[in-house]
Amino acid sequence: MEIKVSKGQGKLQHVIEIGEHKLLTDVSAALGGEDTGAEPHDLLAAALGACTALTVTMYAQRKQMDLQDIDVRIEHSQQEDVYVFKRRIRYVGNLTEAEQARLTEIAGRCPVHRTLMGQMRIDTETVTG
Structure with a gap:
């Protein structure tokens, strides 16, 4: 796209x-x-939050977990030489501690999280006219 x-x-x-x-x-x-x-960094943080919520919700539905809602909050800032995203996740529903731990593990596997943590390359092409 x-x-x-x-x-x-x-x-x-x-x-x-x-x-x-x-x-x-x-x-x-x-x-x-x-x-x-x-701002652009806010959009990037929003992508991480949205991806987290969608990925966790889809997983919980597939596993028939009683996840009724998920609240994802992202704080972000430049800290010295590193850009830091702080993600807070609140699960609503009748979930065991083990289920919550598994959902948090799955949050780390959302595609945007994996993209941000992996290697990236940006190829730039200048187009005239």
Whole structure:
């Protein structure tokens, strides 16, 4: 799937198009923007949170666990030379400690988590015209 990012309205706003979906990205006024959308690192953290919730929910359904809801919170910040994501997961439902531990293990296997923890390469091509 190709994702398109193009200039939006205002100083730094951009529109992100993912298929039929559109999101706005911007930065705070302190960074020269107008805060009309999520900052890029927030979108990355949101992807981790969403992937975690979806992966854990699908696993719990397949294993017929009584997971009624999941609340995933991601805090993120630059800490010296490392960018840190702190993930907090709260499970709602009638789950044993062993089931909760297994779900937390599965959270570490969500595709976005694995991508962020693995090797990545970004190939950039400049297109003129």
